[in-house]
Amino acid sequence: GESVGLHLPTLSVQEGDNSIINCAYSNSASDYFIWYKQESGKGPQFIIDIRSNMDKRQGQRVTVLLNKTVKHLSLQIAATQPGDSAVYFCAEKNGGSQGNLIFGKGTKLSVKP
C-alpha cells in the first residue's frame, strides 16, 4: 500500500554539525513532498517542500533532496542548533491539487550543546 516511512527513528547530533534525516516513500505517483518540524505540544511547522519535477531545493540552512529512482527523500540541516531539536516528518501529497498528505512516523532530532 501507499506509505511514507523514515529510516531512523532517532538522531542525535552535536551543535554545529550538519544533520541528515531520511525518508522513503512508496507511491511513485506522488507529485509533491513536504518536510515538517513538530515541537512538543505544537502542530507540524512547514520547513521546505519539493515538487516531483525537481531533484534539489534549498532554503535557509535546509536542503531537500529527492531521488525518484529509489523513492527517497532527505532533509539536510546545516549547522544544527539546539532550537532544531524536534520531531521531523516527511509527507507526500496524494492525488491532485486537493490531495491529502501521507505522513511517516517521524524522526526525533536531538541536538547536544
Next chain:
Amino acid sequence: ETGVTQSPTHLIKTRGQQVTLRCSSQSGHNTVSWYQQALGQGPQFIFQYYREEENGRGNFPPRFSGLQFPNYSSELNVNALELDDSALYLCASSLAQGGFGGYTFGSGTRLTVV
C-alpha cells in the same frame, strides 16, 4: 495574516460521549483537512472539506464527521467516543487551486477519552 487556530486546546471526554472540535482556517485558504495524530505517530488523514463539502476521506469510520462553513472554518465531530480516539487532532488549511504548498497546521486539540 492569521494562522490556523483550533479550539479547545485540551479536552477530556468519557467513552460513549460525543465531541466537537473547531478550526479557523488561515486567511485566504479555502480548504480544510483534519488529521489524527496518536502519540509517537505521524498524523493520519481523516477527511478534507472544500466548498462546504467533504472532498476526500481517509480510513476512518462514519462516526467521524465534519462540516465546513461559508467562512471556511470547520468542525470535526466524533460520536460514540472510544478509548482509541485519544489523540491530538490537527486541522490544516490550504488553498485548493494550484495546491502545491500552503498546508498550514494549527496547534491541535488534545483529546483524552477515559
